[in-house]
Amino acid sequence: MRQCSGHTPDKHRETVFGCPCSAETTTRTAAWRAAQVRATRLARERPVDADVEGLLRALADGSDAEADDGPLFRQLKVRGLAQLIDARPAITELGRTYLAARDDARARVAIRVVDVDTRVRTARVEVDAWRPGEPVTVLLGQVLGDTGLDAAALPGRSLSAEANCRAKDADHLVLTEFRESTKASDHQMGGDS
Incomplete structure (x- = not known):
């Protein structure tokens, strides 16, 4: 994912490095x-060691890290947690997204692609098991990469x-x-796994 500096000529790259509009x-x-998708996939597919996760949970609870937690903390820091x-x-x-992905129930659910914006590379989808009729924005590249479909074929299409589905709002709903x-049995409506 190229941020602003990735779209800037070399001579101006340092000026826009860390630009908040693409951070x-x-x-x-x-x-x-x-990053939300990456943290969720990390939590589900390649979780950190138990002692590293224990430190992350302690930080989430407001506990202080101990001096000997340095190596564990570095593992969290390098992952952005x-x-x-x-x-x-x-x-x-x-880090909170990571912990939510470790703790929350995730399920395969039916979705419908509402529309696609190829200019900004996003798609809006409806997740009936979450909030029917409330579109959620996802990255177009993620949908295309996962499905192998063409962007023009997505609007109105049913996917899973x-x-x-227990996310409190669209900012916390992470689709992967x-x-x-292909068939009704691909979907579990209700949000529990």
């Missing part, structure tokens, strides 16, 4: 959406995806593993 920490940017704030270890929002919908 993983800026809600609803493409980089933020990609924790950071230093005023020289103290702290969980990031991405893994979802955390998009698939073409």
Whole structure:
């Protein structure tokens, strides 16, 4: 995912490095959406070691890290799950997404593609098992990469995806593993796995 600096001539790249309009920490940017998916997939497919996750949970609960937690903290930091704030270890929002993906029930659910915006590379989808009629924005590249479909074929199409249907709002709903919908048995309506 190229951020602003990836679209800038070399001589100006340093000026726009870390631009908030394309940062993983800026809600609803493409980089933020990609980071949510990455953290969710990490939690589900390649979770960190138990002791590293224990430290992340302690940080989430407001506990202080111990001096000997340095190697564990570095593993969280390199993954973007924790950071230093005023020289103290702290969980990031991405770390909270990771923990939510570890704890929340996820299920394969039916979705319908409402529309596609090829200019900004997003698609809006409806997830009936979450909130029928409330479109959610997802990255077009993620849908195309997972399904192998063409963007022009997506509007109105029924698909399935893994979802955390207990999410409190669209910013916390993370869809992964998009698939073409082939039969009714592909879908579990209700949000539990």
